[in-house]
Amino acid sequence: MIAALGQHGRLQAIVLFEQTLKEDIVPDLKTFLTILSASSHASLVKEGHCYFNSMHICYGIVLGEDHYARLIDSLFSEAIDVIESMPFESGAPIWKSLLAGCWMYGNMDLGIQAAERLFELMPQHNRNYVLLSNIYATAGMLIDAAKVRKLMGDWGIKKEPGCRSIGLRFKARFMCSWLLILCIII
Numbered sequence: 409m410i411a412a413l414g415q416h417g418r419l420q421a422i423v424l425f426e427q428t429l430k431e432d433i434v435p436d437l438k439t440f441l442t443i444l445s446a447s448s449h450a451s452l453v454k455e456g457h458c459y460f461n462s463m464h465i466c467y468g469i470v471l472g473e474d475h476y477a478r479l480i481d482s483l484f485s486e487a488i489d490v491i492e493s494m495p496f497e498s499g500a501p502i503w504k505s506l507l508a509g510c511w512m513y514g515n516m517d518l519g520i521q522a523a524e525r526l527f528e529l530m531p532q533h534n535r536n537y538v539l540l541s542n543i544y545a546t547a548g549m550l551i552d553a554a555k556v557r558k559l560m561g562d563w564g565i566k567k568e569p570g571c572r573s574i575g576l577r578f579k580a581r582f583m584c585s586w587l588l589i590l591c592i593i594i
Contacts, residue, residue: 414442421446422455437469444478456482473498477505484509487518500529504536511539511546519543534565 410428413421425443428435435443440463447456460479463469476494480487480502487506491498503525510519523540530536537560544553560567 410439411442414446419446419450422450422452434467437472437475440469441474441478444475444482448478448482453482471495473501477501481505481509484513484515488521498525500526500533503529507536507539511543514543514546516543516547516549532563532565534560534567537565538567 410421410424413424421442425435425439425446440459443459444456447453447459456479460471460475463475464471473496476490476498480490483490484506487509491502491506494502503522507519507522507526510516510522519540520543523536523543526533526536537556541553541556544550544556
């Protein structure tokens with residue numbers, strides 16, 4: 409239930425989580441992942457940091473890379489400090505979270521740093537290039553955005569078409585931006 413609320417009604421997930429804690433129900437790894445995401449998306453940074461710290465201190469949970477990725481998403485301004493303090497080498501999930509946050513909040517300098525690290529870890533992963541290009545475009549740096557897209561082409565990296573599924577009269581329809589048509593799947 410907390411996971412479903414976390415995906416849709418982020419604040420309600422936190423309320424239900426707090427109720428379960430009052431009833432002495434011990435949360436697990438997945439519950440904390442949901443709560444960390446919900447805290448981030450509800451802009452409850454202090455609460456999210458508190459939940460993160462309580463995982464290890466109160467519940468003895470070994471913090472994994474996914475937990476740090478959720479924390480970085482919420483503690484965007486302190487992200488590099490968090491990454492450098494992790495007890496293990498930061499991997500792709502950490503840097504992807506940071507890059508997505510940089511795109512969302514318009515932090516170009518940190519976004520470039522995250523993208524460069526991702527290019528080392530995942531050189532053929534198209535989404536990293538697309539996010540960096542979008543960061544440049546949002547900042548009005550269209551020439552730099554075009555350079556990133558050209559780099560993708562030079563290295564044979566293709567952007568996946570953006571598709572969305574919508575339900576219409578008991579049929580699933582997919583709209584793909586690269587085709588500009590509706591494909592009906594029955």
